[in-house]
Amino acid sequence: MLNNKYCHDYSYKIITLGCPVNQAESASLDAAMQEAGYRAVESNADIYIINSCAVTKSAARKSRYEVRHAKKENPRALIVLAGCYAQVDAGEIKEIIPEADVVIGTAGRSRIPQIITEELQYKKPGKRILVQKLHRDEEYEEMSITSRFPRCRPVVKIQEGCDEFCSYCVVVHARGKPRSRDPRRVIEEVLRLAEAGHKEIVLAGTHLGAYGRDLGRTSLPDLLSRLDDLKYPFRIRLSSIEPMVVSTELLETMAEIDRVCNNLYLPLQSGSSSILKKMKRRYTVEQFAEIICQARELMPDISIISDMIVGFPGEKETDHMQSMETVRGLALSKLHVFPYSPREKTPAARYPEQVRPDVKKRRVEEMHSLGEALALNFHRRFIGSELRVLVERIKEQQDGVWAEGFSDNYILTRFPIRKIQIKEGDMIAVKPEKAYSWGVKGIVID
Numbered sequence: 042m043l044n045n046k047y048c049h050d051y052s053y054k055i056i057t058l059g060c061p062v063n064q065a066e067s068a069s070l071d072a073a074m075q076e077a078g079y080r081a082v083e084s085n086a087d088i089y090i091i092n093s094c095a096v097t098k099s100a101a102r103k104s105r106y107e108v109r110h111a112k113k114e115n116p117r118a119l120i121v122l123a124g125c126y127a128q129v130d131a132g133e134i135k136e137i138i139p140e141a142d143v144v145i146g147t148a149g150r151s152r153i154p155q156i157i158t159e160e161l162q163y164k165k166p167g168k169r170i171l172v173q174k175l176h177r178d179e180e181y182e183e184m185s186i187t188s189r190f191p192r193c194r195p196v197v198k199i200q201e202g203c204d205e206f207c208s209y210c211v212v213v214h215a216r217g218k219p220r221s222r223d224p225r226r227v228i229e230e231v232l233r234l235a236e237a238g239h240k241e242i243v244l245a246g247t248h249l250g251a252y253g254r255d256l257g258r259t260s261l262p263d264l265l266s267r268l269d270d271l272k273y274p275f276r277i278r279l280s281s282i283e284p285m286v287v288s289t290e291l292l293e294t295m296a297e298i299d300r301v302c303n304n305l306y307l308p309l310q311s312g313s314s315s316i317l318k319k320m321k322r323r324y325t326v327e328q329f330a331e332i333i334c335q336a337r338e339l340m341p342d343i344s345i346i347s348d349m350i351v352g353f354p355g356e357k358e359t360d361h362m363q364s365m366e367t368v369r370g371l372a373l374s375k376l377h378v379f380p381y382s383p384r385e386k387t388p389a390a391r392y393p394e395q396v397r398p399d400v401k402k403r404r405v406e407e408m409h410s411l412g413e414a415l416a417l418n419f420h421r422r423f424i425g426s427e428l429r430v431l432v433e434r435i436k437e438q439q440d441g442v443w444a445e446g447f448s449d450n451y452i453l454t455r456f457p458i459r460k461i462q463i464k465e466g467d468m469i470a471v472k473p474e475k476a477y478s479w480g481v482k483g484i485v486i487d
């Protein structure tokens with residue numbers, strides 16, 4: 042057994058599933074484990090922390106798989122299952138995942154290093170379930186990232202929780218009510234990352250656009266303006282933001298502040314207003330179209346990326362055709378298409394008229410190929426223009442060395458380089474020459 046050795050002798054690995062908020066939390070956990078003296082490794086760790094996701098059935102299944110896989114990799118390891126799946130399905134986990142030694146939900150994760158040390162020193166037989174019920178007066182749990190972030194585009198979490206209660210969504214049960222991070226903590230963290238040389242910072246939250254509502258003295262536009270005062274060359278990207286909280290003030294602020302990327306990740310979910318009603322989404326197709334119209338007036342090159350749920354209970358063929366028509370009419374830039382996945386504890390899972398799997402599959406394919414065609418159209422618009430690309434990967438290929446990364450408006454851009462010139466994390470001007478549904482290929486503008 043492991044119980045007589047101390048922190049610096051123990052290695053750990055963090056496995057992250059799900060959304061950018063989870064990525065930011067794992068980066069904070071990583072920093073906290075390092076601070077506690079534990080050693081990060083890529084495999085065969087003494088300790089595994091699985092930061093899980095519950096948004097769909099397959100995400101929950103993947104969370105269980107990662108727990109079992111870790112135990113297979115090192116049967117003597119201590120396994121910590123944390124995050125949304127642990128919060129939502131703690132009861133089930135107790136029964137079906139004997140491999141998880143410690144189960145901790147979405148509250149109290151900042152204590153994980155201490156809990157692990159206690160487990161290593163005083164390991165008692167059996168599973169330790171530390172999933173707390175999320176209270177209405179839950180405070181924002183500060184978990185900060187040091188300057189080390191495992192990616193070129195660090196994610197800074199600024200908000201947690203949601204009170205929209207969309208009928209298909211389990212996230213509200215996993216994350217509790219909306220609560221915002223102290224803007225001073227956000228600014229400190231962004232400053233640390235910018236000082237460390239990061240050229241792009243992604244701001245993320247469960248309900249990002251609701252930032253500041255609970256604090257009453259700030260808002261997302263206000264935070265963007267304060268971040269713009271920082272004297273470092275970095276751009277800010279907003280991760281997914283719900284249409285019901287996108288204000289004219291936010292769009293105008295995005296247009297005014299040059300360092301804010303002209304890219305909106307705006308989940309429409311359905312292009313049929315009757316289905317949106319069933320989803321309990323607080324907007325209509327017309328209101329969604331109005332936001333896009335305003336955004337394009339203010340930022341003509343803006344990309345609008347969207348999530349679509351296909352095969353929602355009660356979705357008739359006419360709803361699906363209307364949804365396709367809406368998406369085509371809005372000329373969205375990129376689609377993420379998901380087949381509706383019934384999640385326990387959500388009202389929609391009990392709705393009648395669940396759509397047959399084969400019908401759902403066909404509709405997903407149709408919506409997906411429409412998305413591909415729209416993405417190609419959007420990318421074609423930038424042939425011959427100039428894109429600012431943050432280099433994220435450099436690859437040796439048969440036809441030479443290539444770099445790739447995203448532009449301000451989130452176009453995946455690939456271009457050949459002479460190795461000495463460019464490194465990961467550099468911001469490069471690129472002229473696109475050929476468009477594809479996945480992005481563009483171009484050349485460096487000297």
Ligand code: SF4
Binds near residue numbers: 204
């Ligand atoms: S806005 Fe809706 S879909 Fe998004 S987290 Fe809240 S309840 Fe879930």
